[in-house]
Amino acid sequence: MSVEERVYVAGHRGLVGSAIVRRLAQDGIEPIIRTHAELDLTDPRAVEAFFAAERPTSVYLAAAKVGGIIANRDFPVDFGRDNLLIQTHVMEAAHRHDVEKLTFLGSSCIYPRDCPQPIKEEYLLTGPLEPSNEPYALAKIIGVRMCQAYCRQHGRDFISVMPTNLYGPGDNFDPELSHVIPGMLRRFHEAKLSGADEVVIWGTGTPRREFLHVDDMADATVHLARTYSGAEHVNVGWGEDVTISDLARTIAEVVGFDGALRFDTSKPDGTPRKLLDTSALSSLGWKPSIALRAGLDTTYSWFVLQGSDVRVSAKTSLH
Numbered sequence: 001m002s003v004e005e006r007v008y009v010a011g012h013r014g015l016v017g018s019a020i021v022r023r024l025a026q027d028g029i030e031p032i033i034r035t036h037a038e039l040d041l042t043d044p045r046a047v048e049a050f051f052a053a054e055r056p057t058s059v060y061l062a063a064a065k066v067g068g069i070i071a072n073r074d075f076p077v078d079f080g081r082d083n084l085l086i087q088t089h090v091m092e093a094a095h096r097h098d099v100e101k102l103t104f105l106g107s108s109c110i111y112p113r114d115c116p117q118p119i120k121e122e123y124l125l126t127g128p129l130e131p132s133n134e135p136y137a138l139a140k141i142i143g144v145r146m147c148q149a150y151c152r153q154h155g156r157d158f159i160s161v162m163p164t165n166l167y168g169p170g171d172n173f174d175p176e177l178s179h180v181i182p183g184m185l186r187r188f189h190e191a192k193l194s195g196a197d198e199v200v201i202w203g204t205g206t207p208r209r210e211f212l213h214v215d216d217m218a219d220a221t222v223h224l225a226r227t228y229s230g231a232e233h234v235n236v237g238w239g240e241d242v243t244i245s246d247l248a249r250t251i252a253e254v255v256g257f258d259g260a261l262r263f264d265t266s267k268p269d270g271t272p273r274k275l276l277d278t279s280a281l282s283s284l285g286w287k288p289s290i291a292l293r294a295g296l297d298t299t300y301s302w303f304v305l306q307g308s309d310v311r312v313s314a315k316t317s318l319h
Helices: 015-025 044-054 069-074 076-096 131-154 180-194 214-227 244-255 279-283 292-309
Strands: 007-010 058-061 101-105 158-163 165-167 198-202 211-213 234-236 260-264
Touching (some): 015 214, 058 214, 076 131, 101 131, 165 292, 211 292
Parallel strands (some): 058 101
């Protein structure tokens, strides 16, 4: 039986999970999916029953509670607890039911706040984390280490991939609780429609961020699931970064907003810089293909087409 005969994508409604579903569809693979209402991954009995009934041979663990700086600040218990429960229950059920491959989706926030740049995989646990999202980061670090532990103790083929900042169709566009790109796209769009003279950007605009289109992330994830079986986690990124101020100006151009940009320096900047070293991924035969400007154009077009149906989060997103 092929490892991809029965693929389960946990978190198929989320940004990464939905992109993985799209990527698998290109190869004619229709994965097993469940909504949160159908399967609560924080419930160990429900997860056990699902794995016993469906018997997946491959798992993409993209389900997580996610959010931006404000959400992480306001709901630290939720981000730590729920992510720990989700990954613990899915990994243990995958082990008990002999899943052949599990690919765990982490986050670049696992690295120390003041990391040397670009960030290599070996820098994990070499310094303090960014305080604003520490519980979430700790949960993801435990996920990485547990994949390694299952490999070491039980011989399981569980791997971890660490994406940089992602964006694209299916993102959460809540103006206050979203990540930076969808939040900016929505604010600039609404400013254009209202005829506003300016858009306020949080922080100084000087932090540097790396962004990767989610379809590139999905392609890299599927590539690694099929070709990589190492114990060490693998960074997935574009390989270049931009300042928040440059990103804001580019988004203004994409949206067609011609007003002023004002930076609110009373708001937090977060980590000063976060650029991943992706040399390990390159050596495994994969490179990204969707440049930032092109990705922003298609993401904004998707957002506009959704109209009032575009997904936003009242507090945080669990998918």
